[in-house]
Amino acid sequence: MRFSLLTLLSATAALAAPSQVSEGTSLEARNDGVTHFVYVTENGIFPPEVHANEGDFIWFRFGYGLNSIVEGEYEQPCQSYGNGFASPSIYHTNSGYYHQVFVVDVPNTEPRWYYSSEDSRCKKGHVAVINPPSDGSQTLANYQARALRAPRVMEFSERGGQMENDN
Template sequence: MILSPTVLLLSLPLALAQYGGGSPAASPTTSSTSAPASTTAPSVSIQTVTVGENNQLVFNPDTITAAVGSEVEFIFFPPSHSVVQAAFDAPCQPIGNNGFYSGAFTTSSGSNANSFTITINDTNPIWIFCGFPGHCEAGLVGVINPNASQTLSLFKAAAAKVSSTTDPTFAPQGGVIGPVQAAVSASPSSSVSATPKPGSASEIKGSTLWAGLLATVVTAWGIAELMA
């Protein structure tokens, strides 16, 4: 008995069902879903100012522009420094009881683990100096949101003529003392589609499928020959 080609063709669906079906030409892709959008409010803009870094009596930067609602963080280096708010026409002395003052930050090496952070409430110029004796006169002064008529160069020149720095007698105020804030940049999540690489499980599965199908057809032909 010889099985006709029609019978052999009719056996193909059975073979396909046995080995899982499918086409080797179709390379499945997998997509990883993107991370859910964060519901956390965006972080406040923070600008960093170092004080006395590399043994230099400077604020770095000594001039910055800061928007209302943003923050300015002062990071202190050895040996001892502070940041005090002053008036433009009275450098090297506290602006008054309403001005901010960090207190003295004494550091043996590297930057102090804590910082002093202020929040910008308006765009008026904010003049600052270091309250450590002699530092203000030597140029450790700066400004936030300067204007055209009141410049840092004028303020620094006036500070150089001061006989001595007046360190605040009141406790630290007007800002937050806490661990140095690290700037975190969140990378946007994305959806990734991956196609199987050569030798991947999906390709192996396809090869196994068609090898099994071929074996089934060959076996059917062999049985047909035996029964002839």
């Protein structure tokens, strides 16, 4: 049992850590940025905070059920930001993760706040941030608290990223 637990913990750490884009993917031709994996599930967005550099990529992997992610603004939780990213709604009925990822380029190190837009999950606190401010002026905890009181989630359309096969 010890070996199995150690193996599982090692695999979990490896999946959560940023990694270089693997050879042979269509993203490799774009640049040498680091790929950060974010998992979007019925239970939340993991990890809720990602620290990325300009030129990195965020690969959103979708779990079982109906899932999507939409970029919003800090001051207006659960509201789509017109110039931000938005994935399509992904309905996945199998165990594990959907066979495609939604890929978003990181153009700079400015904060990018986003949320899960399906089934009022944003209003249940399913929010996250890429590059939270280091000065503490805007926090994920505050964004999440305000999301719980936010008005109805607005409609959105896919933009600002693209679906790729998860090789």
